């Protein structure tokens with residue numbers, strides 16, 4: 428049973444791209460009865476905020492993702508400290524004293540000579556006396572992981588056989604001079620401690636993977652499976668960022684979109700499946716095959732969210748929306764919902780149709796005599812879905828009107844609008860009193 432994790436940094440609201448990662452993890456876990464861990468990567472104390480972590484949990488809950496466990500890296504520093512000690516003891520972590528400016532100058536020199544700007548491991552050659560001198564001068568070391576220069580290969584669940592030559596990488600800094608942890612080590616330590624056996628994340632992490640595999644091995648742990656999926660970009664190829672707030676789940680929710688419209692677009696774009704509205708996460712889980720996710724960026728058009736939303740609502744059963752309709756002050760029960768669901772893009776649009784039923788509306792009466800004739804022919808109640816056809820037949824026989832010139836004046840009189848849900852369904856909801864008043868021109 429897979430154990431997976433979604434590991435956002437709480438530095439903003441999650442966007443639709445992060446959602447792709449969260450949902451892929453969720454689906455892989457849930458369809459196999461596995462565990463989903465939500466891990467807040469909040470070791471960056473300056474940018475992380477507890478309120479963002481809370482908002483991310485709310486956004487995930489809205490999407491239907493309920494973590495089996497939630498952890499915060501800021502609560503787990505002792506574990507990282509212990510790993511640091513082990514790596515130091517094993518000679519895999521070494522102290523460096525260069526300042527950012529010194530490193531920058533060195534990189535520029537390397538590039539000027541046509542060399543890749545890879546850290547030259549100068550700190551490995553420091554003598555004890557030189558290190559003491561730095562300490563005496565008040566410099567604190569940052570700590571780099573000593574990579575084994577070799578090809579690191581793994582079978583990527585999305586990308587197939589993957590490999591990176593670590594000789595082309597700088598030894599990564601794991602601990603900053605202020606003692607703070609960068610992303611790389613805490614992530615590995617947590618994956619080991621929480622028994623994560625499948626890391627599913629965006630392909631922005633591919634390079635990290637080679638380094639992290641070496642850290643798993645240096646800590647004597649089993650290496651999990653890795654799957655790196657393509658990133659969502661807008662149709663014009665722009666990336667997404669938590670910090671910009673664009674296409675955040677919060678804004679899509681506030682904009683009245685259904686969670687499954689967002690989930691369907693986030694998950695199906697850039698896969699072998701056609702992008703279409705899927706009613707439940709369980710169904711989506713059944714469709715996703717990691718090995719058939721495209722390697723090209725997953726471009727999507729935010730305008731498709733509206734289309735998906737409308738298509739989703741058009742099929743939605745009344746039971747799925749009854750509570751939310753009641754909260755919007757919409758009555759009419761299932762009959763009303765079935766009458767209007769095909770004419771809405773957002774659920775809140777149902778409220779406008781409810782106002783058309785209950786009034787007041789501004790009836791449009793182009794031919795008052797015709798309207799009066801129709802009013803006189805309104806059958807007695809009770810009304811049902813057959814009432815409209817019987818009434819229209821009677822109006823046709825009495826006035827000789829047919830086709831559009833029969834239907835449109837009736838629609839304009841009853842609703843004040845040229846378009847809308849089928850009148851055979853709306854008429855019984857409008858009822859005889861209101862229909863009569865509208866045909867007589869009352870609002």
Ligand SMILES: Nc1ncnc2c1ncn2[C@@H]1O[C@H](COP(=O)(O)OP(=O)(O)OP(=O)(O)O)[C@@H](O)[C@H]1O
Nearest residue numbers: 435436444445447448628629658659667668669670
């Ligand atoms: N555009 C995207 N499409 C799909 N997945 C993404 C996208 N951007 C980030 N991710 C994934 O979301 C997960 C959480 O990432 P992270 O918290 O670093 O978010 P971010 O949006 O990359 O960050 P930030 O904007 O804060 O730099 C990672 O697994 C990352 O690969």
